[in-house]
Every structure is written in C-alpha cells, then in structure tokens.
Amino acid sequence: MTDDPRASSPETGDEHPRNPPAVAVVDAQTPGNVGTIARAMKNFGFSELLLVDPPELDPDGEAYGFAGHAREDVLPNAREVSFDHLVENYHTVGTTAITNEDDQHHVRFPFTTPAELADRLERVEADTVVVFGREGVGLTNEELARLDEVCSIPASAEYPVLNLGQAATITLYELRTIALDPGDVQLPDVERVRADEPSLERLYDQWAALLEEINHPEEKRAKTMRMLRRLHGRADPTVQEVTTLLGVLRRATERPDREEN
Known part of the structure; x- marks a missing residue:
C-alpha cells in the first residue's frame, strides 16, 4: 500500500466522472473482508481501493486469499489514507444499514438505494468515493455527518444488517453500470430472439x-x-x-x- 495522495484529474469536459468511484473501507477489523471487497471491485469494474486505519494485509494471509484475481492489482495498489483525505478530496457517499426514518433527522437521512445511487452518480462530475464502515458498527454518526450523501441497501426490517463484504458486493454490483462499458460485461444469452x-x-x-x-x-x-x-x-x-x-x-x-x- 502507498499513502501518496491521489492526484486530481484534469478537466476534460466529459459529462461523466473521469473515473469510476473509488472504494474506501474505514477501520476494517478483518483482512478477509478487505480481500472480499477487492474481489467485488474486480468483478464489477472498480480499481481504486482506499483504506482508513486498515488491518495488516499479509500477502500470504486471508486478504490476498479472499481477493481472487484482485490480488494482482486492486489489493496491492490499495492506498492508506485518512478519513480527512476522503472528505477533502472526494464527493463522498457513506453506506449504512440503519437509517433515520424521516426528515427530522439529517445524519442518516435522506438516503438512496444502491440502484438509485448508480443513476445519480452518472451526473456527478467530481471524483467520488463510496465509503464502507466497520464490520460491527459501520460508520459512526460523527463520520456520516461529514459525508455528502448516504446509501442504504433495502433489507428485512427484522434483520437489516449485512456482513461488510456482502454489503460492498451488493452495492458495487448495482454501481457496475458506471464502472463497466457494456461491451466488457460477460453475460450468457445477451440477445433472446423471439420466434417469427x-x-x-x-x-x-x-x-x-x-x-x-x-x-x-x-x-x-x-x-x-x-x-x-x-x-x-x-x-x-x-x-x-x-x-x-x-x-x-x-x-x-x-x-x-x-x-x-
């Protein structure tokens, strides 16, 4: 990992973000979850992994073991940064399982789903980062209050909390449309021809x-x-x-x- 700050992209006049969103993981406790997130990034077209207070990522340990082919590029190129760096250099999207229910609370509300977020970020020209929190408590209210917007995955009210790796995989899957060109997506039976x-x-x-x-x-x-x-x-x-x-x-x-x- 390197802690060199990310260089700003030059203005190109394009209508879309210069790069797919970066992915940040804050204070992950389990190296395996970092590897799982790196693998999901590789699956869905993301490459920039930012780590805030990460665990040690041993090349012979579970992070690299869980990363699949992402062990070749996404994981070794991950950069360690501060939370301040995310806030100061990116349009930030915090992820959370627990949201406030109405507009009387503004820390976790309003929020979008990952599918809605994909549509929104198509129109955001700033460098963007999607921020995931800790395995147990996620992002704190203090951290979320510093971020630009909030994203949450719809789930059962009885048990809405997902594993960190699961939450990242679902979110990145929904955001794949802004990271992958249609020609780069591998799908069986892309065209279905109706009988005449x-x-x-x-x-x-x-x-x-x-x-x-x-x-x-x-x-x-x-x-x-x-x-x-x-x-x-x-x-x-x-x-x-x-x-x-x-x-x-x-x-x-x-x-x-x-x-x-």
Missing part, C-alpha cells in the same frame, strides 16, 4: 389439433386457444423452443399409445 409469427401460428395450429384429438369440450376450445396465445405471447419463445414444442405436440396428437394397441 409464422412459426408461432404453426404452434397454435398444432395446439388446436391436439385439443380436437383429445376431445377437449368444443365450447371451451376458443377460450383455451386464446389463453394459450396469451401465454406464449408473454413468454416470447425462441425458434428452438417453438420447434421443440411443435415436436412434442405432434407426437401427442398422433397418440403413440394407440400404435401399441
């Missing part, structure tokens, strides 16, 4: 043939066909799905059990 209308009409014809073959009550067939159309219409089946359904329905219409008798 002639294929769907053949499917409906086959359903109608099956209803006739099984002597479905004639007075109910129109209503049943309308229901099947609506069902498939909402499902947006692919060509392969329609082809498979057609095969099954044809086989059922042919009544293979009759061939055995």
Whole structure:
C-alpha cells in the first residue's frame, strides 16, 4: 500500500466522472473482508481501493486469499489514507444499514438505494468515493455527518444488517453500470430472439389439433386457444423452443399409445 495522495484529474469536459468511484473501507477489523471487497471491485469494474486505519494485509494471509484475481492489482495498489483525505478530496457517499426514518433527522437521512445511487452518480462530475464502515458498527454518526450523501441497501426490517463484504458486493454490483462499458460485461444469452409469427401460428395450429384429438369440450376450445396465445405471447419463445414444442405436440396428437394397441 502507498499513502501518496491521489492526484486530481484534469478537466476534460466529459459529462461523466473521469473515473469510476473509488472504494474506501474505514477501520476494517478483518483482512478477509478487505480481500472480499477487492474481489467485488474486480468483478464489477472498480480499481481504486482506499483504506482508513486498515488491518495488516499479509500477502500470504486471508486478504490476498479472499481477493481472487484482485490480488494482482486492486489489493496491492490499495492506498492508506485518512478519513480527512476522503472528505477533502472526494464527493463522498457513506453506506449504512440503519437509517433515520424521516426528515427530522439529517445524519442518516435522506438516503438512496444502491440502484438509485448508480443513476445519480452518472451526473456527478467530481471524483467520488463510496465509503464502507466497520464490520460491527459501520460508520459512526460523527463520520456520516461529514459525508455528502448516504446509501442504504433495502433489507428485512427484522434483520437489516449485512456482513461488510456482502454489503460492498451488493452495492458495487448495482454501481457496475458506471464502472463497466457494456461491451466488457460477460453475460450468457445477451440477445433472446423471439420466434417469427409464422412459426408461432404453426404452434397454435398444432395446439388446436391436439385439443380436437383429445376431445377437449368444443365450447371451451376458443377460450383455451386464446389463453394459450396469451401465454406464449408473454413468454416470447425462441425458434428452438417453438420447434421443440411443435415436436412434442405432434407426437401427442398422433397418440403413440394407440400404435401399441
């Protein structure tokens, strides 16, 4: 880790932040949580990790063990800074599980959810840092009072407190849209192609043939066909799905059990 202060980015005239938000962890007690956060940063496109009063991060210890591929860059490049440095150099977003409930209290209110925060930060041009607190008590009221805004993850009122690593992972996942270019996201089945209308009409014809073959009550067939159309219409089946359904329905219409008798 290095404690060199972060250099200010030059003005470029861009509409978006110069870099994805930095991530700061204040007074983490467990090296493993620091490693987990570094890994989540690597997953979702974040690279700048700032540590306030961190535990010792032994390259052979659990921080590096939990970091996955982030042990190669995010974790070794983490910088130790003061809380004052965060407040003085960044637009700061404090995270908390416990929020005040109304506008009569201004330490933990108003607050946004991580998904709402992602949309907001798209329009913030200043260097930004998302600040996570301690495993047990999070950020104190005194610390939160010095930060620019508050973010909280919606959770069960019965037990809203998340593990530090979990909270950071959820938050960074929601903020991924401002850290990752769409072309850099690995997703299976990115495009789902709906079957064309002639294929769907053949499917409906086959359903109608099956209803006739099984002597479905004639007075109910129109209503049943309308229901099947609506069902498939909402499902947006692919060509392969329609082809498979057609095969099954044809086989059922042919009544293979009759061939055995």
